[in-house]
Amino acid sequence: MSSLSGKLVSSIEINSCSDVFHDIFRHRPHQISEMSPTKIKACDLHEGDWGTVGSVIFWNYTHDGKEKVAKEIIESIDEEKKSVKFKVVEGDLLELYKSFSLTCHVDTDGEKNLVTWTLEYEKLNESVEDPHTLMEFCLHVTKDIEAHHA
Incomplete structure (x- = not known):
């Protein structure tokens, strides 16, 4: 990986x-706005x-x-691992990044259900920051979805 490539x-x-959480991201992302x-x-x-x-x-x-x-293509779905990977193909993120993908993976670890977000990207140049605020955004959306289903 070059110094412009990263993964959070x-x-x-x-x-x-x-x-339920995996189903929302796979089949019903249009309901997340609610x-x-x-x-x-x-x-x-x-x-x-x-x-x-x-x-x-x-x-x-x-x-x-x-x-x-953001315009995204569903790049992969893994039912066994409960993951969905989205690749950004148009939109605001591509003003800063040459490439950008988001993966939402849901896992049960004993009694705990964990949602893991993976952001993979390549910056256009060294002055572009890593997308930490976008990761926070994803985590906040996750908590909003959870609160909706509580």
């Missing part, structure tokens, strides 16, 4: 059922079908106090 990984414990309305404004399907690899999803969201957009 963070996990958060949830009380919600891991199957669960986290201050962060996710809308999520629309542009191509394909919900929950299928190759489908294109368009997000309107608020990050760092600014309205932003």
